[in-house]
Amino acid sequence: MRYFSTIGGKAELKSGGKRGSHMQIGMIEDRIVRLEELSASYLDRGIYFGDGIYEVMRSYGGKIFAIEEHLERFANGLSAIGIDGVERSEVRRRVEKAFEAAGIENARIYFHITRGSEVRSHLPRAELKPNFFLTVTELGDESLRPNGIAVSVYPDIRWKRCDIKSLNLLANVLARIDAEKKGCEEAILVDDNGFITEGAGSSFFAVVRGLLRTARLSANILPSVTRGYVLKAARKSGIETVEQSLKVQEARTADELFIAVTTKDIVPVVRFDDTAIGNGRPGKYTTQLIQEFKAFTA
C-alpha cells in the first residue's frame, strides 16, 4: 500500500496550474483556491465515482468480531474492481492499531480504500495510489431493539453487482430515507419480479413453518458476514434453513421476520410494510437465534 505522505497531502495533478494568465482552480463553497492547493481528499475518486470498497466491523467487549471474514470480503471487493497493491496484512495492522488507540470496548470500525486522488477522469491513471480511511466510533444503544422494528418495502434500484461492497450506495440511502418517512427503521428491497433481495443495510430472513429462509448469494446480494453467522447459529440450533428469495406476500404472512447486520446483530422485525408479523412480538426462532448468535461473540 502506498500513501500520500501527510494528512491533506496534495494530489498529483495531471496538468499544471498557471498557463500564461490562466489558472486552473478549485472552489469549495464560495471560496476559490488554486487547483494545486486542493487537498487529496477533494480529488478522491471515492467522491467523484464511488470508486472504492468499504467494510464495517464491530467489537464486543474489546475484541473485534470476525476480523478475518471482513478482511477477506474486503480483499475480494478490491480485486473485483481492480484496485491492486493493497496488502491485507497492512489493512489488518491499521485496523488493529486504530482500534487499540481508540480504546472503545463496543466499537464500530468503518474503513474504505479508494482508487486514489487525481483530477477527475473516468479512466484512472495507471500509477494512482489508493487512499485509506478509517473511523472508530462508539456503538450506542442503537444496536438494541429487543422489541423489534418496523420495516417498509422499496424497489431494489441498486446496480447489478451488490455482491461488491462498494461506495455506490445512493439507492440504499434513498431507500432508508423513504423508510424513515414511513416511520420504519429499515427498507426491504424488492426486485422487478417481486422478490425480496435484502435490506438497504442488512440481510433479511424469514421463518416460515419452522424453516429459516433468506436469499441465496448472487450478484444482487451482499455476502454478509453476519448472514453467515446467522446460518451457522441456525445449524447449531437445529433449525432447518433454505436459501431462497421470498415474494413480498410470503414475507407478509411469514411466522417471523428479522434482519441481521454487523452493528446490530439480529433484529426482530415485528411489522412489515404495515402488516403485523406473527403476534407483533419477536418470535421464538428469532429469540433462539439471538441467543445462539451471542455465543459467537462472547
Next chain:
Amino acid sequence: MRYFSTIGGKAELKSGGKRGSHMQIGMIEDRIVRLEELSASYLDRGIYFGDGIYEVMRSYGGKIFAIEEHLERFANGLSAIGIDGVERSEVRRRVEKAFEAAGIENARIYFHITRGSEVRSHLPRAELKPNFFLTVTELGDESLRPNGIAVSVYPDIRWKRCDIKSLNLLANVLARIDAEKKGCEEAILVDDNGFITEGAGSSFFAVVRGLLRTARLSANILPSVTRGYVLKAARKSGIETVEQSLKVQEARTADELFIAVTTKDIVPVVRFDDTAIGNGRPGKYTTQLIQEFKAFTA
C-alpha cells in the same frame, strides 16, 4: 445554500469524542487523528454513499455553453434525491465567478453538491448542510478526434436511475477500464435484453439508412444536454430522427455511429466492438452534424 465556513472546516459530529479514556478516532493512511479533527471533506456523504449530484459544463472561446440547461438538470437531480435548500441562482453565481477567476477560454467546469458531512450513517440528519465543490480545468486536444474512435461493449450494470446524474459511477468506471484494456476510448453499455442504452460517459447515436437513431429518454438514460443539441442539429439539417434503442447487431451494421458528450461534442465512432463501421472513416451525416453543432457553440 448553507456552507461550512472555511476550507477544511470541521464537520459537526453526532456524538462527542472522548468519553472517559475512550476516544473516537479517524485514520488517514497510517496516521491517527481525533474524530473531531477530521476535516469535513473526509466525512462527506459524497464519499461514503455517492450521495450527491454533479454537472460538467464547457466553454468555447470564453463563453459557457448551455449553462441554463445544465443548471436545470442539476436542480432536477438534487430534487430527485431530496437535497433541498440549494438556490439555483447561487449555483450559477458560483459557476460564473469561478469561470471568470480561471480565465480559461476552453474550460471544463465540473461541480457537485453532496448532502453534507457527518459521521457515517445511511440516514442523514435533517439539519445537514449541503457541500459544494467545483473545478475549472483546461480542455486540451483530447476533445478533437476528427478520425473517429473505437468503442467496445460492456454490460450495463448501473443502477436503475441513470437519468439522475449522481456520484454513483463505479459501473461507468469499470466499463471505461475494460474499454481501455481493449484499446477503445469509450464503452457502449448493453442491457440484459441486448439493447444499447448509452456510452459509459456519453450519448450514443447511429445512422441507419439516413435515419438518426438514439435511445429514448428513460430511467436508464441520462438526459444529456449535448444529446438535445445533436437532435436539434439533425432537425436543422433535415435529418430524420427516431428515439429507439439499437440492438448490438444493429449498431454493428449501421452506416454511421457516433457518441456525443459535453467535453468532446460529437465524436465519430469508426470501430464498434472490433467491427469497422461504414468504410472505417467518419460518415457524411456525422460530418454534417458536427458542422451544424459548431454553429450552436460559435
